[in-house]
Amino acid sequence: MEIAEFEERRRFVEQACGDDEELKERLRELIDNYFRAGSFLESPAAGFANTIDLTVSPEGPGTMVGPYKLLQQIGEGGMGTVYMAEQTQPVQRKVALKLMRSGLDSRQVLARFEAERQALALMDHPNIAKVLDAGSTSTEPGRDSGRPYFVMELVKGVPITRYCDEHRLSPRERLELFVPVCQAVQHAHQKGIIHRDLKPTNVLVCLYDDKPVPKVIDFGLAKAAGVKLTDRTLFTEFGSIVGTLEYMSPEQAQLNQLDIDTRSDIYSLGVLLYELLTGTTPLRRERFQDTAVLEVLRQIREDEPQRPSVRLSTSKALPSVAANRGLQPGELSGLIRGEIDWIVMKALEKDRNRRYETANELALDVERFLGNELVQACPPSAWYRLYKFGRRNRGAVLAGCLLLLALLAGIAGTTAGLLQARASAKAERLALVEARAKQKLAEDAIAAEEARFALARRLADEMIQIAEDETAEGRGQDRKSVV
Numbered sequence: 001m002e003i004a005e006f007e008e009r010r011r012f013v014e015q016a017c018g019d020d021e022e023l024k025e026r027l028r029e030l031i032d033n034y035f036r037a038g039s040f041l042e043s044p045a046a047g048f049a050n051t052i053d054l055t056v057s058p059e060g061p062g063t064m065v066g067p068y069k070l071l072q073q074i075g076e077g078g079m080g081t082v083y084m085a086e087q088t089q090p091v092q093r094k095v096a097l098k099l100m101r102s103g104l105d106s107r108q109v110l111a112r113f114e115a116e117r118q119a120l121a122l123m124d125h126p127n128i129a130k131v132l133d134a135g136s137t138s139t140e141p142g143r144d145s146g147r148p149y150f151v152m153e154l155v156k157g158v159p160i161t162r163y164c165d166e167h168r169l170s171p172r173e174r175l176e177l178f179v180p181v182c183q184a185v186q187h188a189h190q191k192g193i194i195h196r197d198l199k200p201t202n203v204l205v206c207l208y209d210d211k212p213v214p215k216v217i218d219f220g221l222a223k224a225a226g227v228k229l230t231d232r233t234l235f236t237e238f239g240s241i242v243g244t245l246e247y248m249s250p251e252q253a254q255l256n257q258l259d260i261d262t263r264s265d266i267y268s269l270g271v272l273l274y275e276l277l278t279g280t281t282p283l284r285r286e287r288f289q290d291t292a293v294l295e296v297l298r299q300i301r302e303d304e305p306q307r308p309s310v311r312l313s314t315s316k317a318l319p320s321v322a323a324n325r326g327l328q329p330g331e332l333s334g335l336i337r338g339e340i341d342w343i344v345m346k347a348l349e350k351d352r353n354r355r356y357e358t359a360n361e362l363a364l365d366v367e368r369f370l371g372n373e374l375v376q377a378c379p380p381s382a383w384y385r386l387y388k389f390g391r392r393n394r395g396a397v398l399a400g401c402l403l404l405l406a407l408l409a410g411i412a413g414t415t416a417g418l419l420q421a422r423a424s425a426k427a428e429r430l431a432l433v434e435a436r437a438k439q440k441l442a443e444d445a446i447a448a449e450e451a452r453f454a455l456a457r458r459l460a461d462e463m464i465q466i467a468e469d470e471t472a473e474g475r476g477q478d479r480k481s482v483v
C-alpha cells in the first residue's frame with residue numbers, strides 16, 4: 001500500500017509471490033479493491049463535485065500546516081500520514097509531521113496532548129525521538145475540519161526489523177541493538193509515559209558515525225490520540241493497522257482496556273525481540289488474516305505462544321531466516337534454545353505479574369546473556385551456575401583446574417613421603433627395642449653365669465676348707481686329693 005506507483009506495485013507483487021500464481025491473483029485483487037475503495041471515497045460523485053470537494057484532504061507537499069511546510073510524504077500508518085516538513089520559525093529545521101486521519105475530535109486530542117506535554121518535554125534520551133509540537137489544521141469554512149497533527153524529530157532511519165535483515169545482523173548484534181530500545185522505554189516509564197504502541201515501525205534505526213542507533217518514535221501519541229488499539233483495528237480491518245494486533249499485550253486485548261500500565265510495553269518489547277530473533281511474531285500474522293477480530297483478541301489473551309527456538313526449528317523459512325542472521329539453520333535454533341527462550345518468554349507472560357517488572361530488568365537480562373552471566377529469567381540449578389561460571393571464566397577455570405591438579409599431586413607426593421618416613425622410623429624404633437632386649441638378655445645371662453660361678457667357687461672353697469680342716473686334724477685325705 002505504501003508503493004504509490006501502479007507499475008512498481010505490480011513488480012513488487014510479482015517478486016514477492018514468486019511462482020504462486022493464485023496468491024499473486026488474490027493479492028492483485030485485494031490491492032485493486034483497496035485503491036478502488038480509496039478513490040471511491042475521495043473522488044467526487046457526479047453532480048456533486050463542489051460539495052464533495054470540501055471533504056478532499058487539502059494537505060500535500062507544499063501545503064502549510066500551522067507554521068510547517070509539508071515537503072514530502074514519508075509514511076502512512078493506521079493513525080494518519082507522516083510528512084517530512086520544514087519549520088522556519090523560531091528555528092529552521094526539517095521535522096516529521098504526522099497528520100492524524102479525519103474523524104478524530106481534534107480538541108479532545110489536543111487537550112489530552114496538553115496533559116501529556118509536560119511529561120513528554122521531560123523525556124530526554126538519545127534513543128527517543130522527541131515530540132516537538134502539536135496542533136490542528138485550519139478550520140476555515142470550505143476546508144477539511146481541523147485535523148490534529150503532531151510534530152516530531154525527523155529520524156532518517158528504517159524500522160528495526162528491516163535494518164537487521166538488510167544488514168544480516170547476527171542474533172548477538174540484534175540483541176545489542178535491542179538493549180538501548182529497552183533503555184529508552186525505561187526512561188519514558190520513569191517520566192510517567194507509557195508508549196502503548198511499540199512495534200518495529202515505531203522503532204527506527206539510523207546511522208550516527210556509521211553506528212546503528214535505534215530511536216523510538218511516537219511516544220505519547222497513542223495516549224493523546226485516545227483511540228484504543230482494538231478500535232483502530234476494527235476500524236481499518238483490511239488496512240495496514242492489522243499489524244498492530246500482533247504487538248498488543250493481553251491486557252490491551254480486553255475490549256475496555258481500562259487498566260494498562262508500563263508492563264504492557266514490556267510485553268510489546270518481548271514481541272519485538274521475538275520477531276528480531278525468529279523473523280515472525282509470537283501470534284502469527286497469517287493466523288489473523290481470516291479470523292474474526294474478537295477471536296484474535298481471545299488468542300492474544302489466552303493462547304500460549306511457541307518458544308522462539310521451537311518456532312524456528314518447526315519453521316519452513318528457517319534456512320532463509322538463519323541466512324539473514326549469518327548462521328546455519330541448526331546453529332540459529334541451538335543458539336536461541338535455553339536462555340534466550342527464557343528471556344523472551346518471561347517478557348511475553350500472559351500474567352503481567354510474571355513479566356519483567358521494568359524494561360531495565362529485561363535489558364539487564366539480555367546484557368547478562370551477552371556477557372555469559374547468569375540470566376534471571378529461569379531458576380538456575382547448581383549445575384547451570386557452574387556451567388555459566390565455567391563459560392564466563394574459561395581461562396581462569398582452566399588455570400584453577402591445573403593448579404588444583406598440581407596441588408593434589410603435591411599433596412599425594414608429600415603424604416606418601418611422610419608415610420614412608422613414618423614407617424621407617426617405626427622400624428628403626430622396633431629394631432632398637434629388639435637390640436636393647438637382646439642386650440639385656442645377654443647381660444642377664446652373663447650375670448646368671450657369674451652368680452653360678454660364684455656359688456660353685458664358694459662351695460669349692462668350703463669343701464677345700466673342710467678338707468683342710470680334716471687334714472689338719474689328721475683325719476681324712478690330704479689337700480691334693482680333696483682338691
Ligand SMILES: Nc1ncnc2c1ncn2[C@@H]1O[C@H](COP(=O)(O)OP(=O)(O)OP(=O)(O)O)[C@@H](O)[C@H]1O
Binds near residue numbers: 157
Ligand atoms: N519521526 C519520524 N521520522 C521519520 N520517519 C517517520 C517518523 N515517524 C514516522 N515515520 C515514518 O512513517 C511511517 C508511518 O508511521 P506511522 O507512525 O504513521 O505508522 P505506524 O507506526 O505504522 O502506525 P501507528 O499509527 O500505530 O504509529 C513509519 O513507518 C516511518 O517510516
Ligand SMILES: [Mg+2]
Binds near residue numbers: 201202
Ligand atoms: Mg508510528
